[in-house]
Amino acid sequence: MKFKKVRWGIIGCGNVTEVKSGPAFQKVKNSELVAVMRRTGELAKDYAERHHVPKWYDNADSLINDPDVDAVYIATPPGSHKEYTLKAAQAGKPVYVEKPMALNFAECQEMIAACKAAGVPLFVAYYRRAMPRFLKIKELLENNAIGDVRFVSTAQYQKASDDVKDPEKLSWRVQPEISGGGLYYDLASHTLDLFDFLLGPIKDVNGFASNQGGFYRAEDIVTGTYMFESGIHGTGTWCFSVFENVDVNEIVGSKGKITFSTFGSEPIVLTTSKGAEQWSFEPPQHVHQPLVETIVEELTGDGNKCPSTGESGARTNWVMGEMTNL
Missing domain, CATH: 3.40.50.720 (NAD(P)-binding Rossmann-like Domain)
Incomplete structure (x- = not known):
């Protein structure tokens, strides 16, 4: 075609x-x-x-x-x-x-x-699979910048926004029959897909999902562990009813680590025994x-x-x- x-x-x-x-x-x-x-x-x-x-x-x-x-x-x-x-x-x-x-x-x-x-x-x-920011991370991994990858971690926390606190104006993003789940489904999907792109498919998963804030029916906290087909381990916590906004991912290897956010524009940071290097990218207009x-x-x-x-x-x-x- x-x-x-x-x-x-x-x-x-x-x-x-x-x-x-x-x-x-x-x-x-x-x-x-x-x-x-x-x-x-x-x-x-x-x-x-x-x-x-x-x-x-x-x-x-x-x-x-x-x-x-x-x-x-x-x-x-x-x-x-x-x-x-x-x-x-x-x-x-x-x-x-x-x-x-x-x-x-x-x-x-x-x-x-x-x-x-x-x-x-x-x-x-x-x-994100085609954005220069994340292609740089893939390049670093392919060039063995951090050696053999051992594990990845994600910490993504957010304050509960007004559009999920008011039942009269409830966002479709926290209505499971429309979205599939809560904000975890909307936001964590980007990070998990990125790791699939960067490190290959995930084969085993375990996790817990709860609603702690009580603002809506869907889960507002998810914690999980998982393993890639390659043997790399992963952990993550996603919570959407806390006091601050945090967005940090790390890919840790035998010779260094790569730190980056999924949604922010902070520099990508490569840390090794030689010190730290960083790269900044302007997001595309579209x-x-x-x-x-x-x-x-x-x-x-x-x-x-x-x-x-x-x-x-x-x-x-x-x-x-x-x-x-x-």
Whole structure:
């Protein structure tokens, strides 16, 4: 399946598509955004007019079956990812789906099977896999900068925000039937996927999930241990009802360690017996753009293959499900 130019349609042109993702489809070579959809038609029309998109819909089926749409970006919450992926696959169109890939691992497997049966590729929006900041970490690991990797650790803590304290304005991100779980599913997925990208698949997982703050039904703290197929160990604590915000990952090896954040812009720090080195990166204006470039290149046959697939995205859902016992 190759295209001269990939003409995209977006299902769910909400906040994430305003800057983070939407403009990337218009700026990448051999890529064009031709249609957007939102259930509220006036909002879809407004988005289309502001972003100079020629078509808008208030019905996903209409966008999926538009002959001018070659590929579909699903930017809705996870609760509808499987439904729209299956419909796009049935229409013979490549799919780029937001993360987490689905509500659970079983849904991910259904999505992979449907796309495979239809002969269409399935990509997942773990865009950090293509960002220069994290490619630098991969380069350091491949160059043996810290020797043999022994273990990784994650500490991610946040204050409880107002949109999870007010039951009248409860964010969809902490409603499991829409998001798959709590903020752990929304945020930890990025870190766990990064470790999969940097160090390979995880094979064994154990964890505990609880709700300590009582602001909503979903878990607000998860602690876990895991082991990669390579034998590297991992530990993590994610808590979303504490007094401060913390975001620190470490990859520790026989000769040094790499320290970095998942969401911040702090420098990457390499520490060895020789001292510390660091590298700073400005985040791309449209953080999805480097990954979208790889997708378009794969679909047009112009070079790179996308490093974030349905198979890799499903692995992250599996890890999260195992760690929360869901």
